[in-house]
Amino acid sequence: EAQVTQNPRYLITVTGKKLTVTCSQNMNHEYMSWYRQDPGLGLRQIYYSMNVEVTDKGDVPEGYKVSRKEKRNFPLILESPSPNQTSLYFCASSFGRGGEKLFFGSGTQLSVL
Amino acid sequence: SQQGEEDPQALSIQEGENATMNCSYKTSINNLQWYRQNSGRGLVHLILIRSNEREKHSGRLRVTLDTSKKSSSLLITASRAADTASYFCATDAKGGGGNKLTFGTGTQLKVEL
Numbered sequence: 259e260a261q262v263t264q265n266p267r268y269l270i271t272v273t274g275k276k277l278t279v280t281c282s283q284n285m286n287h288e289y290m291s292w293y294r295q296d297p298g299l300g301l302r303q304i305y306y307s308m309n310v311e312v313t314d315k316g317d318v319p320e321g322y323k324v325s326r327k328e329k330r331n332f333p334l335i336l337e338s339p340s341p342n343q344t345s346l347y348f349c350a351s352s353f354g355r356g357g358e359k360l361f362f363g364s365g366t367q368l369s370v371l
Numbered sequence: 372s373q374q375g376e377e378d379p380q381a382l383s384i385q386e387g388e389n390a391t392m393n394c395s396y397k398t399s400i401n402n403l404q405w406y407r408q409n410s411g412r413g414l415v416h417l418i419l420i421r422s423n424e425r426e427k428h429s430g431r432l433r434v435t436l437d438t439s440k441k442s443s444s445l446l447i448t449a450s451r452a453a454d455t456a457s458y459f460c461a462t463d464a465k466g467g468g469g470n471k472l473t474f475g476t477g478t479q480l481k482v483e484l
Binding site: 348 | 401402404406411412413414415416419459461463464467469470471472474475476477
């Protein structure tokens with residue numbers, strides 16, 4: 259089954275404790291991206307990747323890192339999480355550009371205490 | 372400011388009725404898409420309409436696009452309780468590099484039995 263898999267689904271952590279949210283897709287998509295969703299703000303793009311070893315900042319990249327060492331994986335790293343990073347995070351992928359149809363993961367609800 | 376803004380923010384109808392949601396955006400686009408989100412889960416792509424198209428159908432969904440007014444509408448006919456969800460429009464801005472979709476804040480649709 260074609261899918262984007264994110265883990266974990268829920269995560270509670272404390273300020274400053276490094277964490278990684280994993281994302282994997284099995285559709286051989288070149289484009290992958292991370293969005294965060296906050297009430298009243300919709301979805302905002304954090305980082306995106308057009309292909310292996312090619313990543314770039316989205317609209318809200320501060321406090322996040324990403325890497326794209328393999329085509330299928332695009333982990334999101336929070337090296338020193340802060341409470342304002344409490345949010346619902348989504349990984350998405352697309353066969354072509356990021357402006358085409360996106361396939362989304364199920365989301366990661368992160369709480370930073 | 373949001374590229375896509377949906378109207379109304381919330382809509383409650385009876386099963387069998389039609390539901391209409393509107394989306395306005397600010398800049399020229401390559402395409403406009405509609406997504407559905409069930410209760411904090413991942414977004415699911417519904418339909419994509421390109422800037423040179425005026426209307427598109429998919430099952431019980433009908434989307435229109437008016438580029439002169441920078442607006443789109445999503446019509447769900449003969450609604451069902453299972454259509455209860457949040458609906459988001461998303462735009463691929465022309466000249467934006469095709470790196471992302473810009474999402475609105477969504478319309479919450481509730482279909483009551």
